[in-house]
Amino acid sequence: MDRRTRLSLIVVTAAVLLIAALGTVLILTPRSLPETVEPQREPPGYALPVAPPLAAATPAGAGTQHLTDPEWVASVARETGIPERALAAYGGVALWKAGEMPSCGLGWTTLAGIGAIESDHGRHGGSSIGADGTVSPPIFGVSLSGDATAHIPDTDDGAIDGDAEFDRAVGPMQFIPQAWRNWHVDAGADGVEDPQNIHDAVMAAANYLCRASGDMAAPDGWRAGVGAYNHSPVYVQSVANAANAYAEAAP
Incomplete structure (x- = not known):
C-alpha cells in the first residue's frame, strides 16, 4: 500500500469533544480521520519540523490562498490527498503567520492535521470547498x-x-458562534468574515494557536x-499523527 493510499484511508469517530481556553470554546463533532503513514512504536506527541x-x-x-506557489499546491495535494483548495488555505x-508572527513557528502540516480531524478538509458529510473557499x-x-x-x-x-x-459548531475548523466572534477574520479577502470559508476559518485557527502558544515549533509549545x-490527549496525538503523515508524504 503506497503512502497516498494510506493517507486517504478513513476511519470514523463518534466522539464529541469539548475544550475551553482563552475565553473561547471550540466543539468537535463526529468526523473522519486520516490514517497515519505508518504506526510508530513511540510516536511523538507533536508535529515534527x-x-x-x-x-x-x-x-x-488578494487573500492568503494566493500566497502559495500553485505548483507546490498541486504537487503536495497529489502526494497527501489533501484537496488543493484546502491545501492552499x-x-x-502558514506563510502569512510566518511573516506576521515568525516567533510562533506554525507549520502548514499542523493546520492540515487539525483540518483533517475537524472536517476531513471541508469534506465532512459530503461537503466540498467551492472556488471562493466556502x-x-x-x-x-x-x-x-x-x-x-x-x-x-x-x-x-x-x-x-x-x-x-x-449553539452548534460550524465550518471546516468547527468554531461555535461565541468563539467565532472572538476570532473572526476575512483571510480570503472577499469582504466577508465567514466560518464556513476555509481561508477565514484556517486563519482564525492559526491566530488562536499562536495566541495560545508563542512557540509552535517547540514540542512543549506545540502541545500547549x-x-x-x-484539551484531549487523544486529540493532540491524532493531530500530531496526521501532521507528521503529511510531512512525510509531501515531496
Whole structure:
C-alpha cells in the first residue's frame, strides 16, 4: 500500500469533544480521520519540523490562498490527498503567520492535521470547498443541547449556526458562534468574515494557536497550542499523527 493510499484511508469517530481556553470554546463533532503513514512504536506527541510552503513569486490576487506557489499546491495535494483548495488555505495562512508572527513557528502540516480531524478538509458529510473557499453544503455540528454533549444555549439567535435554541459548531475548523466572534477574520479577502470559508476559518485557527502558544515549533509549545484547541490527549496525538503523515508524504 503506497503512502497516498494510506493517507486517504478513513476511519470514523463518534466522539464529541469539548475544550475551553482563552475565553473561547471550540466543539468537535463526529468526523473522519486520516490514517497515519505508518504506526510508530513511540510516536511523538507533536508535529515534527517541516519545510515552509513554497511561496508564489507573484500572488495571483488578494487573500492568503494566493500566497502559495500553485505548483507546490498541486504537487503536495497529489502526494497527501489533501484537496488543493484546502491545501492552499493551510499553506497560505502558514506563510502569512510566518511573516506576521515568525516567533510562533506554525507549520502548514499542523493546520492540515487539525483540518483533517475537524472536517476531513471541508469534506465532512459530503461537503466540498467551492472556488471562493466556502464549503457547500455548510458544515454544522450536532446541537449542543447537553444530551451526550456540552450544554451551550443559543448565543447568536441562530444567525451563524442556524439553531436558535442551542449553539452548534460550524465550518471546516468547527468554531461555535461565541468563539467565532472572538476570532473572526476575512483571510480570503472577499469582504466577508465567514466560518464556513476555509481561508477565514484556517486563519482564525492559526491566530488562536499562536495566541495560545508563542512557540509552535517547540514540542512543549506545540502541545500547549494544540492542547488549547482541544484539551484531549487523544486529540493532540491524532493531530500530531496526521501532521507528521503529511510531512512525510509531501515531496
